[in-house]
Amino acid sequence: MTTHAFESPGQAFRAGAQNTIPLIVGAIPFGIVFGTLGPVNGLSFEATLAMSLIVFAGSAQFISLGLLAAGASPWLIVLTTFVVNLRHLLYAVTLIPMVRTLPQRWRAPMAFxxxxETFAVVAGRLGGEHTGQFHWYYLGSALSMYLNWQLCTLLGLTLGEWVPDIENWGLDVAMAVTFIGIVAPQVVNRPRLAAVLAAGVCSVWWRDWPHQLGLFAAALTGILCGLGAEVALQDRKSELAEGGC
Amino acid sequence: MEWAMLLGMMAVTFGIRYLPFALADRLRLNPWVERALSYAPMAVLSAIIAPAVLVPKGELWLDWRNPYLVAAVVAIIVAALTRNLLATIAAGMGLFALWRFWL
Incomplete structure (x- = not known):
């Protein structure tokens, strides 16, 4: 991933889209499977497509289909969507320093x-030099994800059963290795290692919690472990410094 | 009913994503919160990676025959050595394909 400053909005936009390509590949089977499953679970053709267009939240979309099939009420589905998407609150708060200088007409579409995936891609640029083109980089990543999601939903809706079990092609491994490629180089000290290990272990441990709350709790635990380790190491260093005097 | 549900889903999803952005000028983050949030990207991504790799088919699969796990281990090694995203993805996906082909 390039970290130098961008010369133009166009260059930033293209770099954002390019760095998202592996994640787009990883999202393809999910988009197609969502399209095929929508009508099977009682959504109309239009509503399946509209959900991808106006909600645009992969895991919440899948969970809503499961709940629809189970005969859950629309209220419960909206509430579940809220809980499943709580992790986006964490993303948005993390990005606050980057969007603070932007007008609201930029912030609203960026939030939508x-x-x-886009958080993962732009998080690679957090903490570095803040280029003036951050929003274009973000938009390049976000728009390519969005366009791909719509095309895959439509493909799944129209091809239906024609796509031979694409969920078994293993394209989902693209997402995992891309995220590894983003995270691993950032683990340069012990607090960060603590954050990564705690989040990973807890997310596996708590995987059966409903509505992906386990993921949210594991991420929070990782954050607290990282911060705790940072403070503990600092205290030890200052104690050593005092002892040396 | 279907459309009311869709609008509701859109409202809560956009609301969660937009609220912190909308208030970004007024929200002054406590320095402690800001320090904590510097761990957010790696913590969230690790929490997504670990189950995807260790529980790919619904059950914990700690075995060298798990292609997701092998791909992840190789990706971690390549990422640590090269710090190159594309090399990491190529190595991970390549090994995943080989593993599935062989086993």
Missing amino acids: WLTD
Whole structure:
């Protein structure tokens, strides 16, 4: 991932889209499967497509289908969507320093297109030099994800059963290795290692919690472990410094 | 009913994503919160990676035959050595394909 400053909005936009390509590949089977499953679970053709267009939240969309099939009420589905998407609150708060200088007409579309994938891509640029083109980089990533999601939903809706079990092609591994490629180089000290290990272990441990709350709780635990380790190491250093005097 | 549900889903999803952005000028984050949030990206991504790799088919699969796990281990090694995103993805996906082909 390039970290130098961008010369133009166009260059930033293209770099954002390019760095998202592996995640787009990883999202393809999910988009197609969502399209095929919508009508099977009682959504109309139009509503399946509209959900991808106006909600644009992969895991919440899948969970809503499961709940629809189980005969859940629309209220419960909206409430579940809220809980499943709580992790986006964490993403948005993390991005506050980057959007603070932007006008609201930028912030609203950026928020609408905020996903796990785009957060992962732009998080690689957090903490570095803040270029003036951050929003264009973000938009390049977000729009390419959005366009791909719509096309895949439509493909799944129209091809239906024609796509031979694409969920078994293993394209989902693209997402995992891309996220590893983003995270691993950032683990340069012990607090960060603590954050990563705690979040990973807890997310596996708590995977059966409903509505992905386990993921949210594991991320929070990781954050607290990182911060705790940072403070503990600092205290030890200052104690050593005092002892040396 | 279907459309009311869709609008509701859109409202809560956009609301969660937009609220912090909308208030960004007025929200002054406590320095402690800001320090904590510097761990957010790696913590969230790790919480997504670990179950995807260790529980790919619904059950914990700690075995060298798990292609997701092997791909992840290789990706971690390549990422640590090269710090190159594309090399990491290529190595991970390549090994995943080989593993599935062989086993």
